[in-house]
Amino acid sequence: MDNQLTTELKERYGIVFHDVNLLEQAFTHSSYVNEHRYLKLSDNERLEFLGDAVLELLVSQYLYKQFPEMPEGKLTKMRAAIVREDSLSKFAKECHFDQYILLGKGEENSGGRTRPALLCDLFEAFLGALFLDQKVDAVKKFIAEVIFPKIDAGAFSHEMDHKTHLQEVLQRQGDVHIDYRLVNEEGPAHDRIFFVEVFVNEKMIGTGQGKSKKLAEQDAAERALKKNPE
Amino acid sequence: MDNQLTTELKERYGIVFHDVNLLEQAFTHSSYVNEHRYLKLSDNERLEFLGDAVLELLVSQYLYKQFPEMPEGKLTKMRAAIVREDSLSKFAKECHFDQYILLGKGEENSGGRTRPALLCDLFEAFLGALFLDQKVDAVKKFIAEVIFPKIDAGAFSHEMDHKTHLQEVLQRQGDVHIDYRLVNEEGPAHDRIFFVEVFVNEKMIGTGQGKSKKLAEQDAAERALKKNPE
Numbered sequence: 001m002d003n004q005l006t007t008e009l010k011e012r013y014g015i016v017f018h019d020v021n022l023l024e025q026a027f028t029h030s031s032y033v034n035e036h037r038y039l040k041l042s043d044n045e046r047l048e049f050l051g052d053a054v055l056e057l058l059v060s061q062y063l064y065k066q067f068p069e070m071p072e073g074k075l076t077k078m079r080a081a082i083v084r085e086d087s088l089s090k091f092a093k094e095c096h097f098d099q100y101i102l103l104g105k106g107e108e109n110s111g112g113r114t115r116p117a118l119l120c121d122l123f124e125a126f127l128g129a130l131f132l133d134q135k136v137d138a139v140k141k142f143i144a145e146v147i148f149p150k151i152d153a154g155a156f157s158h159e160m161d162h163k164t165h166l167q168e169v170l171q172r173q174g175d176v177h178i179d180y181r182l183v184n185e186e187g188p189a190h191d192r193i194f195f196v197e198v199f200v201n202e203k204m205i206g207t208g209q210g211k212s213k214k215l216a217e218q219d220a221a222e223r224a225l226k227k228n229p230e
Numbered sequence: 231m232d233n234q235l236t237t238e239l240k241e242r243y244g245i246v247f248h249d250v251n252l253l254e255q256a257f258t259h260s261s262y263v264n265e266h267r268y269l270k271l272s273d274n275e276r277l278e279f280l281g282d283a284v285l286e287l288l289v290s291q292y293l294y295k296q297f298p299e300m301p302e303g304k305l306t307k308m309r310a311a312i313v314r315e316d317s318l319s320k321f322a323k324e325c326h327f328d329q330y331i332l333l334g335k336g337e338e339n340s341g342g343r344t345r346p347a348l349l350c351d352l353f354e355a356f357l358g359a360l361f362l363d364q365k366v367d368a369v370k371k372f373i374a375e376v377i378f379p380k381i382d383a384g385a386f387s388h389e390m391d392h393k394t395h396l397q398e399v400l401q402r403q404g405d406v407h408i409d410y411r412l413v414n415e416e417g418p419a420h421d422r423i424f425f426v427e428v429f430v431n432e433k434m435i436g437t438g439q440g441k442s443k444k445l446a447e448q449d450a451a452e453r454a455l456k457k458n459p460e
Contacts, residue, residue, distance in 0.1 A: 045302035046294065049309075053283075053290035060283035064276065072275035079279075136366070 005100040012095075013142055017133050022047070026129035027097070029118065031104030044125035051128030055083055058140050062148055067168045074164065081156045082147065089119035091146055097122050154225075162221035166198070169225065176200050180217045183207075196220045235330040242325075243372055247363050252277070256359035257327070259348065261334030274355035281358030285313055288370050292378055297398050304394065311386045312377065319349035321376050327352050384455075392451035396428070399455065406430050410447045413437075426450045 005027070009015040017023040030043035059082050063075050070078075081087065092098060101122050103112050112118050131139050150156070157165050163180075170176045177200070184195035196216035198206045206227060208220025235257065239245040247253040260273035289312050293305050300308075311317065322328060331352050333342050342348050361369050380386070387395050393410075400406045407430070414425035426446035428436045436457060438450025 046300075046305065049302045049305050050290055050294050053287040057283040057287040060280055064280050070276075072279045075276065075279045079283075 008096060013145060015130065015138070015142065017129070019133050022129040022133050023126075026125040027100050027122070028102045029104070029107060029112070029122075031107035031112065032102040035104040035106075044122065044129075047125040047128035047132075048121045049128070050131060051124035051126065052083075054127050054131045054136065054139050055088075055124060055143065058136070058143055059083060059147070062151065066151065066172075069167060069171060070164065078151075078156050082151065085116050085120040087156075088123045089116035092119040092123040092126075095123075095126075095146060097126060162218045162225060166221040166225050170200055177202075180220065182213060182216075198224050238326060243375060245360065245368070245372065247359070249363050252359040252363050253356075256355040257330050257352070258332045259334065259337060259342070259352075261337035261342065262332040265334040265336075274352065274359075277355040277358035277362075278351045279358070280361060281354035281356065282313075284357050284361045284366065284369050285318075285354060285373070288366070288373055289313060289377070292381065296381065296402075299397060299401060300394065308381075308386050312381065315346050315350040317386075318353045319346035322349040322353040322356075325353075325356075325376060327356060392448045392455060396451040396455050399458070400430055407432075410450065412443060412446075428454050 006017070006020070006023070009017075009023075025042050026044050026047050028041055028043050030045060033039075033041045033043045056079070059079055060075075063070070063078055067075065067078075098113055098119055101113065101118070107118075127139050127143070130142060154165070167178060170178060179199040179202075181197050181199065182194060183197050186193050186195070191211075193209055193211065194213050194216040196208050196210075196213065196219070197204050198208070198217070198220040206220045206224030208216045208218070208223055210216035210219050236247070236250070236253070239247075239253075255272050256274050256277050258271055258273050260275060263269075263271045263273045286309070289309055290305075293300070293308055297305065297308075328343055328349055331343065331348070337348075357369050357373070360372060384395070397408055400408060409429040409432075411427050411429065412424060413427050416423045416425070421441075423439055423441065424443050424446040425439050426437065426443065426449070427434050428438070428447070428450040436450045436454030438446045438448070438453055440446035440449050
């Protein structure tokens with residue numbers, strides 16, 4: 001196995017595999033297996049199958065707990081945004097996994113090392129290998145470093161409307177009363193602008209404006225979030 | 231909570247909820263919540279979100295272990311066949327869950343109690359509630375009674391070709407050597423029939439015929455499986 005990979009995993013994430021073969025398999029692309037048949041290697045596809053499911057559960061569990069008021073439809077959208085190819089391939093790169101994957105020459109020459117689908121599969125395969133090697137809590141610890149902080153920082157919150165997001169953030173600190181108040185309207189009927197203030201437990205935390213009351217409320221929530229990031 | 235449900239869960243599956251509210255929530259459809267707003271109930275949709283992911287992982291883990299030689303593509307197909315609406319709604323009925331779901335009148339009158347989508351969600355919500363109440367091993371124990379035996383009995387194996395299936399079944403008993411031998415060909419070139427025998431560790435366990443060698447092999451594997459069910 002690549003020594004640099006094992007060193008990096010240990011130093012960055014405190015991960016040491018018991019069964020190094022599993023780690024090796026996670027970083028072996030089918031194109032490499034096909035070009036080195038005599039080595040009788042296994043590629044990472046079955047591990048990817050498993051890792052995909054482990055990730056789905058851990059992300060679901062995290063969202064369920066972090067957003068106790070979020071309806072199922074929004075949870076599902078957010079989960080989809082987190083586990084989609086494009087997100088996972090970025091995580092793989094951040095972990096430098098792209099440097100260590102074993103590829104066949106054809107795959108290498110056609111740019112496989114930067115291909116999102118390949119990196120996404122690699123990331124899932126790594127999770128699958130870690131799951132088999134050290135059970136689910138080790139995987140949870142790893143993605144608590146790599147993924148969860150990004151969820152908390154709102155990286156996937158474009159899937160949420162701002163009012164819901166603000167509610168979620170505030171309610172983490174306990175029971176709060178959130179109130180949107182229309183404070184002004186300006187302009188002619190066909191081009192009216194609405195001004196709204198948002199209050200939490202009677203304290204004003206943001207103002208917003210928009211062409212409808214609803215839009216003004218969203219604007220106020222968005223600005224309040226910017227002033228009070230989670 | 232419906233006493234009959236708690237009794238049945240205890241007697242059939244040895245399941246006793248610590249937090250009965252979770253069980254109650256799993257059996258509360260949104261239509262019931264909407265018709266009884268004054269009760270301030272929660273419906274089962276968020277639990278379904280969680281249960282869906284728990285199920286996906288447990289099924290994946292089981293397939294991964296049970297079919298050590300199955301390629302990722304087939305594992306994925308089989309998993310999809312197991313967790314699809316139509317399968318899960320049948321499991322819900324087998325567990326008599328349809329008898330206990332709380333529905334609004336409109337939903338009840340329009341036949342909601344027998345609607346596969348509703349029963350599928352209910353099944354997943356129950357798994358989600360069990361997961362929150364008693365962790366993943368309790369869910370595993372439950373689906374090891376309700377789902378895994380059906381996988382072993384080949385209920386989802388139409389997703390698998392017969393040769394792969396036979397190999398999987400035989401290899402559970404240890405290392406085996408499986409061998410397909412062409413024993414005869416008959417008929418003119420444009421309408422030829424091939425006769426094949428399948429051997430396991432030099433013992434003949436099935437014969438098959440078909441318009442190609444490949445079809446004859448599949449036929450032999452299918453017949454061998456019928457003679458030697460798992």
